[in-house]
Amino acid sequence: MSQPANSKVILEAQGIVKVLGSAPNEVRVLKNIDLQLHTGELTLMMGPSGSGKTTLLSILGCILTPTEGRLTVAGHPTKNLNAEGLANLRRKHVGFIFQGYNLVPTLTAVENVMLALDLRDQSGPDAYDNAAEALEAVGLGHRIEASPSKMSGGEKQRVAIARALAGSPSVILADEPTAALDAQNGMAVMELLAKVAQDTNRAVLAVTHDHRTLQFADRIIRIDDGRIAGSERPKLPGAKPIEMPAH
Amino acid sequence: MDIALNSPVQAKAASRPAQRPRAPKRRVPMVVKLAYRNLFHDRLSFMVTIVGIVFSVVLVAIQCGIYLGSEKKIAAILDQAPADLWIVPLGTKSYDDPSPLSGRERHMALSVPGVASAEDMVVSFARWRKPEGGTTTVLLIGSEPISDAPLPWNIEEGSRKALEAPNTVAIDKSYFPDLGITAVNDNAEINGVNVEIAATTKRIRSFTTLPFVFTNIEEARRLTGTLQNQATYERIKLAPGADLETVRAEITKRLPDAEVLTQNEFRKRSQGYWLFQTGAGAALIAGAVLGLIVGIVIVAQTLYSSTKDHINEFATLRALGAGAGYIVKVILLQAVLSGLIGFGLGFLLSLGVISAAQDTKLTIVMTPELAVSLFAITIGMCIFAAISAIVKVVRIDPAVVFSR
Numbered sequence: 001m002s003q004p005a006n007s008k009v010i011l012e013a014q015g016i017v018k019v020l021g022s023a024p025n026e027v028r029v030l031k032n033i034d035l036q037l038h039t040g041e042l043t044l045m046m047g048p049s050g051s052g053k054t055t056l057l058s059i060l061g062c063i064l065t066p067t068e069g070r071l072t073v074a075g076h077p078t079k080n081l082n083a084e085g086l087a088n089l090r091r092k093h094v095g096f097i098f099q100g101y102n103l104v105p106t107l108t109a110v111e112n113v114m115l116a117l118d119l120r121d122q123s124g125p126d127a128y129d130n131a132a133e134a135l136e137a138v139g140l141g142h143r144i145e146a147s148p149s150k151m152s153g154g155e156k157q158r159v160a161i162a163r164a165l166a167g168s169p170s171v172i173l174a175d176e177p178t179a180a181l182d183a184q185n186g187m188a189v190m191e192l193l194a195k196v197a198q199d200t201n202r203a204v205l206a207v208t209h210d211h212r213t214l215q216f217a218d219r220i221i222r223i224d225d226g227r228i229a230g231s232e233r234p235k236l237p238g239a240k241p242i243e244m245p246a247h
Numbered sequence: 248m249d250i251a252l253n254s255p256v257q258a259k260a261a262s263r264p265a266q267r268p269r270a271p272k273r274r275v276p277m278v279v280k281l282a283y284r285n286l287f288h289d290r291l292s293f294m295v296t297i298v299g300i301v302f303s304v305v306l307v308a309i310q311c312g313i314y315l316g317s318e319k320k321i322a323a324i325l326d327q328a329p330a331d332l333w334i335v336p337l338g339t340k341s342y343d344d345p346s347p348l349s350g351r352e353r354h355m356a357l358s359v360p361g362v363a364s365a366e367d368m369v370v371s372f373a374r375w376r377k378p379e380g381g382t383t384t385v386l387l388i389g390s391e392p393i394s395d396a397p398l399p400w401n402i403e404e405g406s407r408k409a410l411e412a413p414n415t416v417a418i419d420k421s422y423f424p425d426l427g428i429t430a431v432n433d434n435a436e437i438n439g440v441n442v443e444i445a446a447t448t449k450r451i452r453s454f455t456t457l458p459f460v461f462t463n464i465e466e467a468r469r470l471t472g473t474l475q476n477q478a479t480y481e482r483i484k485l486a487p488g489a490d491l492e493t494v495r496a497e498i499t500k501r502l503p504d505a506e507v508l509t510q511n512e513f514r515k516r517s518q519g520y521w522l523f524q525t526g527a528g529a530a531l532i533a534g535a536v537l538g539l540i541v542g543i544v545i546v547a548q549t550l551y552s553s554t555k556d557h558i559n560e561f562a563t564l565r566a567l568g569a570g571a572g573y574i575v576k577v578i579l580l581q582a583v584l585s586g587l588i589g590f591g592l593g594f595l596l597s598l599g600v601i602s603a604a605q606d607t608k609l610t611i612v613m614t615p616e617l618a619v620s621l622f623a624i625t626i627g628m629c630i631f632a633a634i635s636a637i638v639k640v641v642r643i644d645p646a647v648v649f650s651r
Contacts, residue, residue: 054649063566063645084570087645091568102563102648106284111277118277119569128271145268163567175649 007038010170010203011060016069018055018226029055031226033069037171042197042204042216047223053207054175056223060205061094061173062086074170091119095164097174097193097206101156103148109135109159110144113166120167134162138192154185161192172196174206178213190216278573282580285557292556293585296549300589301596303542304625308597310535311617314528316610320454321521322514324388328368328396332495333513334481334505341520342480342513343386343455345370350477352502359497361489366391367478369467373460376436377427385426385460386453387416387437389467395484399461404431405446410463415445421608422458437470452608454521483507539628546632550582554636558643566645574643578636586629590622 018030029052037043037060047053058064059071062078065086071078074093078086090096095116103112113131117123122130135144138158148156157177164172174193178186190206194216197204206213214220214234222230286293319326325333325342334356336346356365369389376382390398392411399407399417410417416437418426426435433444437460446461453459468475485494495507508516522528554561561574601611 058646058649061566063649087565087568087570089568090566091570094568096566096648098563098648102559102566104281104284104560104563106288106560107281111280115277115281115564116567119564119567119573123277125274128274132268 006200007040009036010039010074010201011035011037011205012070012072013060013066014070016056016059016066016071018052018059018064019067020055029226030059030066033223033226033228035060035221035228037203037205038219039170039203040198040200041218042194042206043219043221044213044217045205045207045221045223046209046211046214047229051223052226053223057173057175057205057207060171061096062090093170095166095169095172097157097160097164097172097177099176099179101148101153101160101180103156103159103163105148108145108147109140109151109155109162112148112159113163116163116166120169122167131162131166134166135159137165138162152185153181154188157181157185157189158192161189161196165196168202170202172202172204174204176208176210177206178208178210183212186210187212278576279580282577283584285553285560285577286581286584289553289556292549292553296546296585297589297592299545299549300542300585300625300629301593303538303545303628304590304593304621305597305600306538306541307535307624308594308613308617308621309600309611310531310538311621312597312601312611312613313609314522314531314535315612315614315617317454317522317527317531318518319612320452320610321518323451324398324459325510325514325517327400328390328398328482329510330366330482331485331491331510332483332498333508333510334365334483334498334502335508335513336479337504337506339506339516340524341517343370343453343457343517344520345372345386345479347371347473347477347479348481348505350474352481352505353476353478355501356481356483356498359494359501361486361494362483362498363486363489364484366482366484367464368480368482369464369471369473369477370479371467371471371473372457373437373471374439375426375458375460376439378433378435379427381427383425384457385437386455386457387460387462387467387471389462389464391464399446399448399451399459401448401451403447403449405444407446409445410461410466412445413466414440414442415462415466416442417446417448417461418444418458419448419451421450421452421606425458438472440470442470450606450610452610539624542625542628543632546582546585546629547635550578550585550633550636551639553581554578554639558639559648561640562643562645562647565643566648571641574640575637578633578640579630582629582633582636583626586626589629590625593625594618594621 013033013035016030016033020027020029033056045053059066062073073089076089104115107115110131113134114127117127117131132144135141138161140155140158143155177189181189190213193204193206218235219233221228334352336348353365353367356362371387373385373387374382375385388398397407403420409415428444431444431447434441451459485491498507564574601613604611
């Protein structure tokens with residue numbers, strides 16, 4: 001399948017298999033997954049519950065290691081990396097957005113973003129201004145000193161996006177980023193992610209159940225029973241219209 | 248940072264606030280900020296931690312202070328009347344375990360080359376009859392008035408010169424109630440002989456409950472029935488350039504029924520006897536260790552529960568790529584911050600207790616060395632207590648962030 005001409009592969013998974021548990025009770029959660037993420041694209045990963053989406057996201061984000069297969073993130077193979085090596089790779093190249101936001105409740109919005117910069121060794125004298133700019137870019141310039149407990153779900157998710165973008169990682173992985181938000185905030189967050197993905201040096205992959213978000217996708221991957229069941233690029237000329245389930 | 252979104256998402260997304268809050272002038276490292284925010288977030292837990300550390304610091308400080316105070320009290324007479332060598336009866340356990348020498352030690356010592364002077368000292372138990380009736384045992388100490396280090400010291404009322412008169416003694420003011428004395432010039436009896444309180448001292452207390460009673464050497468001999476040439480101890484001063492070990496060997500050779508101890512040996516022997524052979528020191532050390540254990544348990548428990556409370560944040564940090572070292576640093580900083588605050592408060596409280604105990608029968612000593620040791624012990628205790636929290640946190644599976 002073709003992709004934008006100026007994009008490049010930033011993350012590549014080949015033959016990914018994940019087995020949980022041990023024989024005879026082992027479960028093959030992922031079955032020989034091949035996947036590439038391209039810069040400048042927002043990829044949505046959809047599939048029924050238990051299909052292996054979150055496990056795959058965890059493996060692509062170097063949080064879980066595959067039982068078999070090869071993963072390369074920003075040109076770095078993950079094979080033989082220990083927990084610290086994987087953490088190092090995540091720190092440098094992967095930004096996460098979680099369904100439950102996962103902000104540090106004792107830190108303000110700007111401090112949450114500064115924390116991500118600190119982890120990425122970008123805690124220089126400009127860290128505060130950089131973090132504030134990141135929050136302004138996601139529309140939270142007026143809330144930079146707010147505590148997460150005083151923010152709405154949409155605001156928290158936008159702080160989480162700013163945090164994921166801090167330090168400019170090349171891969172952004174989002175796990176159900178709109179699941180805890182109302183329709184308006186969900187659309188706003190997806191629009192934001194689509195903008196984030198327009199960066200030619202960055203790829204965004206979001207796991208979602210929300211079919212209203214499909215309109216933002218450059219690419220949609222359907223996963224079922226641990227396998228990739230289909231992949232389409234709805235925005236390319238000649239692409240079929242996206243099928244929206246009735247519900 | 249590279250996130251120019253030009254977002255039409257919402258109108259306010261594109262609009263920069265008229266004035267962004269200024270960056271703080273003093274930048275606290277994020278790892279420190281995270282540690283103290285976590286620490287102060289749950290104020291009740293934090294208070295429990297601090298109370299535990301303060302309790303531990305005060306307990307250890309007081310126990311160690313009493314131990315040092317005991318060491319000081321046991322050796323006080325020796326420290327005030329130092330000698331290069333002490334001739335003591337064979338088998339002497341402590342300074343205040345007196346038995347008489349044979350009586351020939353002074354002349355024998357003076358005949359040894361290298362000995363500059365030899366002074367008699369009489370120490371003996373005596374029976375004290377209070378003016379209003381009733382008796383008690385005292386430790387009578389008689390020293391030579393011409394000594395270069397005369398006893399007693401810290402004289403508050405009267406004078407040392409007054410002790411040269413017959414039938415005169417000096418006692419510490421804190422012993423007035425024990426000895427039935429109300430003022431200087433009161434009279435009492437020692438071994439049936441009438442004596443007058445010619446001087447009083449301040450803060451000269453014995454380690455045992457027996458009060459010290461000071462007098463001159465002749466009076467001490469008379470009151471205790473000691474022969475004219477006899478003494479309990481002989482204080483030896485060496486001539487300049489004399490070799491201590493050579494002189495000691497020569498005196499030992501000439502006095503087979505006596506021991507010749509250096510100042511330090513006599514101090515250590517006296518302290519060792521009271522603090523370890525009687526078990527008093529062991530009890531104090533056990534109290535200090537108990538304080539430490541209580542401190543460790545309280546700090547460990549609260550740090551562990553604080554870590555558990557914040558486990559999802561630590562898992563998020565791990566998922567975002569924080570190394571184990573970063574997270575361990577946060578926990579250790581929490582422990583050290585708790586230790587610093589707890590030590591500060593505990594030390595101030597200890598100083599208050601020590602100050603309040605100054606004029607009581609309890610001698611508690613705080614030295615710069617003890618303060619530094621206490622500080623190191625407190626911080627070490629907190630770091631040790633953080634181990635369980637660290638073990639918990641380094642085992643976090645960052646994948647749990649997806650299950651929330």
